[in-house]
Amino acid sequence: MNIRQLTYFVRLAETGNFTRAAEQLHIAQPALSIAIKKLESQLELPLFHRNDRKVVLTHEGDILLEHARLILQQMEDAKIAMAELKGLEKGEVRLGLPSMLGSYFFPDILMDFKSQYPNLKLTIVEAGTQSIRKMLLNGELDLGIIHNADVPDSLATEHLITSQMVAVASEGSPLSQQETISFNDFFKHELVMFKQGYFHREFIDEVCHQYQLTPRIAFETNLLPMILKIVRNDFAITALLEMVTQHEKGLAPIPFSQPIFLDIAIAWRKNGYLSVADRAFMEFVKKHCQ
Template sequence: MDSRQLSYFLVLAETKNFTRAAEKLHIAQPALSMTIKKLEQQLGLCLFARNDRKVELTDEGKVLLPHAKNIIQQIKDAQTAMSELRGLEKGEVRVGIPSMLGSYFFPEIIMGFKNQYPNLKLSIVEAGTQSIRKMIIDGELDFGVIINHELPETLHPEPILKSQMVAVVSEQHEFATRKSLSFQDFFSQELVMFKHGYFHRETIDSICEKHQFTPKISFETNLLAMIFKIVRQDFAITTLLEMVTEYEPQLIPIPFEEPIELDIVMAWRKSGYLSLADKAFIDYVKQHCPR
């Protein structure tokens, strides 16, 4: 078994089709078929169930999959480390950031970092907390910005920010003059919410579960601009990070009677390798965040 075989195995497992896998690997399909067959012969196991249209992992293939991912990621980490020892000046930072933080907290930090390190490439993925966690664990991201809640044991959290979630209503809403809001009053209203997988939604779902509320979710969207529009037009209310409301006119933030404090962290794999570029970005964020 070698790394090339495992790389081919992973691509075929992802595409579930020999033709598409061969195209993605830029090799001939017979060469891919022979490599996979040789790997199966070496292991004495059938890794794929084949049919005319697609291939599926067998139970044995599913067992191999996480090991193959880990091996290939470790090889990539080693290549990065060796490149840095050769004096590589350029590097890439792959980071996942939720939309609210990506829109309001990180733009200035990202531009400042790029100004200080012009030769480094920034690859930024906007996604929900659940997706970012999974991409970090799978090695698709070097690290990500997530909420420090139910963090897997395999990830290391680095605190960067605390922020409060507040109710947000239009200027004409009946709650607009309130100094605080109970959960019961909040959940009595029509709501616009992020879809499942975002910390915004996870927070609301956990409150509903704890207090046995049934939310009246009229709109689901991950588009911040649409959420703002819906709230401003008084079709529904929502919750947002308090820092977001500082930048948006015609939105009234109202703290909850039971404050919702969120601990925001940067997280990465404990067993992973942080490149010099990754470390530089992490240090820059820690120096420039309000915490």
């Protein structure tokens, strides 16, 4: 018993006539008759009472009709579901974003993507690079935006943008007049920093380790608005992606004497399944970044 046979059977049951059923199915009447006889032979049950003008379902045919209609409907539902996915009419993208990129670089991308694919769901999780890596590996996220360094072998990445990390002080700070700042001078100041796990903090910790420096961390928070307010009020300085200072007033970016550029990438599990929606989002982001 196959889908074609069930389709023929249901159409004949609904029309009650071989000629009309064959016309609607766009097949020859003898072919329909052969298909129905083969189905009855396979089931070893009579499905129709036949006479010259009309065919009527037997009791066995009535029972099969109920199941056949359900099977055909499920097949149609499956086709529609697959077609909708191909057309990106359904689906979800679960994306991990660090705070700075989520606040300043990705909002326009996300809104443009949603405008193009209004029926897709975007689930955004704000987290640091380390947390995003773990959530990707655990299957909690499909895609993540991370600093492309020390990436686990089980993750694949593709470069998106290169962004400079700069020291950030208030516009009224004497530091704002400097063209550059050394690491030694930077770490002499009180700092407001993200907690460990964010690429912003990874950068600071790596510099301290490399140059054997000890940071004076006065404030530690993952709340970017709080970091910005502390810096604007000249309570501490920090290090942020330069794009932040391009959007925020009252801040002065000071490049480091040894420039720091971060490779920002989109990541996913190498052995994980990427849905049509996930792949569409990746392509959309890559085109935007180009």
